[in-house]
Amino acid sequence: MQHDPENTEIPEIPEITVITPTAKLATQTHGGRAKCLQRLVRLDLPVPQTVALSFDEVHAIAAGEMPDLQALLAPFGEDALLCVRPSSEDPDWGGPGAVLNIGINDARYVDLCEQLGREAATSIYLRFVQAYAIHVARLDPDMFDHILPDGPDALSEALRAYEDETEEAFPQDPAVQLSEVLRSMARAWEGTTARLLRQAKGAPADAGLGLVVQEMAHGLGLGECGSGVIQLVNSKTGAPQITGRYLSQSQGRDALLDRSASMYLETDDRGPSLQAQSPELFEQLLEHTRLMRRRLREEMQAEFTVENGRVHILDGVRVARTARAAVRIAVSLAEDGIIPREEALTRIDPRSMNELLHRQVAPDAARDTLATGIAASPGAATGRIVFSADEAQASAARGEACVLVRRETSPEDIRGMHAAAAVLTERGGMTSHAAVIARGIGLPCVVGASDIKFHIREKRLVAPDGRELQAGDMVTIDGSNGEVLWGEPLMLEAAQDDAFRQLMTWADAVRDIGVRANADTPADAQTAKNFAAEGIGLCRTEHMFFEADRLTVMREMIFADTSPDRAAALERLLPMQRADFIELFRIMQGLPVCIRLFDPPLHEFLPSDRAGHRELAEALDLPLSDVTRRVEALSEYNPMLGMRGVRLGITVPEIYDMQARAIFEATIEASEEGDPVVPEIMIPLVSAKREVELVKTRVDAVAAAVRNEKGQDFDYRLGVMVETPRAALKAGEIAPHTAFLSFGTNDLTQMTYGLSRDDAGRFMSAYVQQGVFPEDPFHDLDTEGVGELLEIGAKRGRDARPDLVLSICGEHGGSPESIAFSRAAGFNYVSCSPFRVPVARLAAAQFAVLETVGVRKI
Numbered sequence: 001m002q003h004d005p006e007n008t009e010i011p012e013i014p015e016i017t018v019i020t021p022t023a024k025l026a027t028q029t030h031g032g033r034a035k036c037l038q039r040l041v042r043l044d045l046p047v048p049q050t051v052a053l054s055f056d057e058v059h060a061i062a063a064g065e066m067p068d069l070q071a072l073l074a075p076f077g078e079d080a081l082l083c084v085r086p087s088s089e090d091p092d093w094g095g096p097g098a099v100l101n102i103g104i105n106d107a108r109y110v111d112l113c114e115q116l117g118r119e120a121a122t123s124i125y126l127r128f129v130q131a132y133a134i135h136v137a138r139l140d141p142d143m144f145d146h147i148l149p150d151g152p153d154a155l156s157e158a159l160r161a162y163e164d165e166t167e168e169a170f171p172q173d174p175a176v177q178l179s180e181v182l183r184s185m186a187r188a189w190e191g192t193t194a195r196l197l198r199q200a201k202g203a204p205a206d207a208g209l210g211l212v213v214q215e216m217a218h219g220l221g222l223g224e225c226g227s228g229v230i231q232l233v234n235s236k237t238g239a240p241q242i243t244g245r246y247l248s249q250s251q252g253r254d255a256l257l258d259r260s261a262s263m264y265l266e267t268d269d270r271g272p273s274l275q276a277q278s279p280e281l282f283e284q285l286l287e288h289t290r291l292m293r294r295r296l297r298e299e300m301q302a303e304f305t306v307e308n309g310r311v312h313i314l315d316g317v318r319v320a321r322t323a324r325a326a327v328r329i330a331v332s333l334a335e336d337g338i339i340p341r342e343e344a345l346t347r348i349d350p351r352s353m354n355e356l357l358h359r360q361v362a363p364d365a366a367r368d369t370l371a372t373g374i375a376a377s378p379g380a381a382t383g384r385i386v387f388s389a390d391e392a393q394a395s396a397a398r399g400e401a402c403v404l405v406r407r408e409t410s411p412e413d414i415r416g417m418h419a420a421a422a423v424l425t426e427r428g429g430m431t432s433h434a435a436v437i438a439r440g441i442g443l444p445c446v447v448g449a450s451d452i453k454f455h456i457r458e459k460r461l462v463a464p465d466g467r468e469l470q471a472g473d474m475v476t477i478d479g480s481n482g483e484v485l486w487g488e489p490l491m492l493e494a495a496q497d498d499a500f501r502q503l504m505t506w507a508d509a510v511r512d513i514g515v516r517a518n519a520d521t522p523a524d525a526q527t528a529k530n531f532a533a534e535g536i537g538l539c540r541t542e543h544m545f546f547e548a549d550r551l552t553v554m555r556e557m558i559f560a561d562t563s564p565d566r567a568a569a570l571e572r573l574l575p576m577q578r579a580d581f582i583e584l585f586r587i588m589q590g591l592p593v594c595i596r597l598f599d600p601p602l603h604e605f606l607p608s609d610r611a612g613h614r615e616l617a618e619a620l621d622l623p624l625s626d627v628t629r630r631v632e633a634l635s636e637y638n639p640m641l642g643m644r645g646v647r648l649g650i651t652v653p654e655i656y657d658m659q660a661r662a663i664f665e666a667t668i669e670a671s672e673e674g675d676p677v678v679p680e681i682m683i684p685l686v687s688a689k690r691e692v693e694l695v696k697t698r699v700d701a702v703a704a705a706v707r708n709e710k711g712q713d714f715d716y717r718l719g720v721m722v723e724t725p726r727a728a729l730k731a732g733e734i735a736p737h738t739a740f741l742s743f744g745t746n747d748l749t750q751m752t753y754g755l756s757r758d759d760a761g762r763f764m765s766a767y768v769q770q771g772v773f774p775e776d777p778f779h780d781l782d783t784e785g786v787g788e789l790l791e792i793g794a795k796r797g798r799d800a801r802p803d804l805v806l807s808i809c810g811e812h813g814g815s816p817e818s819i820a821f822s823r824a825a826g827f828n829y830v831s832c833s834p835f836r837v838p839v840a841r842l843a844a845a846q847f848a849v850l851e852t853v854g855v856r857k858i
């Protein structure tokens with residue numbers, strides 16, 4: 001359980017602790033189960049006598065030092081049978097399975113036959129012999145296969161089988177049985193496999209195990225006997241629903257294992273129920289579970305036993321839940337006044353919001369994994385493989401879902417990506433083209449799947465295990481964990497219900513850093529608005545030029561030999577750009593919109609193969625050789641470090657002039673019809689103050705011209721994108737010329753590491769596995785190195801201009817770590833892809849809550 005205020009002090013720990021309301025027990029020393037049982041005892045719930053062994057004690061047991069067994073057995077009655085269960089600090093870290101019915105032997109068996117009847121006594125003894133043989137004596141579970149559990153000689157056969165295998169009689173002394181069970185459970189926890197498994201779930205290497213020894217309440221015997229589990233909500237949705245099963249004459253969690261024999265709890269059309277059969281028992285259980293919810297401040301699952309008509313609560317665990325259910329549970333606990341709203345906010349892992357925002361492969365679906373790449377954009381989708389953007393569009397036109405498979409994507413593939421249900425690429429990393437676009441439009445995407453052999457021309461893929469996939473084969477892309485799956489597993493739909501919206505409203509009320517979205521198209525902007533982004537922090541304008549009609553004009557502009565020819569082509573692009581901006585301004589209804597001037601190298605707009613060159617020659621009415629020569633002349637060795645961004649703006653200034661004019665004209669038009677617009681214009685890839693001065697002079701001139709022509713005034717803010725290390729270092733010089741600095745952490749990471757964002761996927765996993773990088777720095781902001789540059793840039797910029805607005809607009813913007821970093825560094829807002837906006841809003845709220853309220857006091 002979370003935030004246990006009683007766990008702040010670590011008490012002195014006795015060897016053996018009887019769980020009483022005042023016993024010194026803590027989750028950190030005895031584990032969550034022991035602590036929870038103490039809380040149930042404090043609530044006066046009917047919990048059988050229980051003793052807790054601390055982590056230290058269990059560690060000593062594993063090393064061969066047994067506690068005083070007589071002292072351990074003393075709190076229990078003479079004839080009691082016992083069970084032992086694991087109690088790790090976090091129940092998710094697992095632990096050895098429970099062992100029931102310790103203490104049964106031939107003599108007690110005879111007594112139990114009298115007390116409970118032969119059938120019940122036999123079942124109790126048989127269960128223990130089998131558990132002991134498998135978990136303690138480590139015998140092969142198959143050895144009992146030939147024994148019919150309900151057969152008349154089952155018990156004697158099992159005891160004989162045990163003796164045959166071990167060449168020893170089955171131990172009869174309860175103290176010996178108990179010490180052997182304790183030893184085997186303690187050792188199982190220390191084994192390598194168990195350690196690796198729990199470390200994979202986030203447990204520290206030295207995580208401890210506590211054990212609880214509890215008196216058995218027999219679910220077998222005379223009168224109404226049985227066992228079951230109950231919870232008050234549906235684990236998938238979090239909606240109120242009395243859920244669980246009860247099985248007469250059973251122990252442990254048998255009711256869940258044998259669902260055909262067990263009954264429902266609440267009256268149910270599907271079959272018999274405990275409510276109908278024993279209404280008082282049902283009411284008692286309900287009351288106990290409701291009390292647990294209220295006082296433990298959590299939705300709990302109770303494990304119970306009915307013994308001759310009396311209810312015992314054996315255990316309480318936090319209800320297992322999907323992300324969707326977690327939100328609903330937290331919200332309803334807060335709405336019922338059980339926890340404060342602030343605590344509800346801290347109970348949700350912001351990253352788990354992805355499960356609510358996108359379709360997912362159902363958690364219990366069978367997965368046939370073909371390969372794993374980089375999980376570049378969350379969510380999952382199934383479709384038939386296509387190998388080109390054209391085929392993706394054709395497939396969408398036929399109404400068939402498809403998965404677009406490319407070596408890597410380029411701007412020419414954008415329309416195909418929009419048409420596809422998911423994207424898979426061989427190359428690329430977290431900030432490669434495919435990844436950025438896919439996240440922007442909420443498309444599941446796996447990149448850098450280089451374990452698969454991509455034969456794009458032959459239209460086939462070969463998975464690492466040799467399986468071959470062809471165009472038309474059905475695959476599923478799980479962009480949440482990077483897996484490529486064969487076929488069509490069961491899916492879980494996205495669900496943004498009322499609880500989600502409520503939680504988000506609470507988050508916004510406490511959040512103290514802004515969240516904007518990176519949005520390039522009206523559709524992106526609408527998504528951003530729907531997710532309550534507070535504006536657009538980055539509109540990458542180049543993405544607007546890839547529509548077929550614009551691409552041709554763009555190419556004409558690129559091929560123009562003289563400035564007037566170029567201006568003529570841009571003149572045709574102007575109304576299109578103006579219309580783009582008017583639509584963005586309209587959608588954002590007066591919220592800030594930050595438009596980045598043209599950034600990529602021009603050759604990205606030209607076709608790369610011969611057929612494309614020929615088509616272009618035809619369209620532009622030029623000889624093929626002219627086209628080929630021109631394309632070659634534009635190609636660069638390192639285009640990402642070449643003529644792009646502001647460098648293009650300075651050498652071909654007509655492009656920025658046209659964009660500035662389109663922005664200002666759109667500002668006037670949109671402001672006439674709706675809320676006043678104050679556009680933000682951002683200059684990419686700056687590395688020197690003079691670049692800013694030059695662009696600013698021209699943009700100011702365009703503004704003056706538009707004001708004059710239209711007879712209308714307007715404001716605008718000019719800013720600089722800091723994505724070269726030099727811009728960060730020289731922020732003090734740049735800041736006086738700019739209203740804001742927005743850190744483009746994609747390029748800044750690339751340039752700080754000298755690591756290509758498009759090629760890093762090839763060796764990133766080897767680097768992370770060998771601990772060179774703790775994580776992919778394109779995925780998790782490198783707060784040390786790149787972060788230092790951000791801090792230097794922010795400080796020098798603010799020193800020079802105290803009202804400077806600071807933000808992050810790289811792909812890191814939405815991640816909780818970068819939000820924590822940005823808050824601490826005094827940034828005004830983060831900007832991230834639209835679908836990450838809710839994640840960012842929640843994460844930002846959590847940091848604010850933890851800072852102001854503090855986790856302990858919640």
Ligand code: PEP
Pocket residue numbers: 431436538540599723743744745746747748809810811
């Ligand atoms: C960046 O470099 O961080 C950025 C946001 O720009 P782009 O990804 O378009 O290069």
Ligand code: MG
Pocket residue numbers: 723744746747
């Ligand atoms: Mg960039």
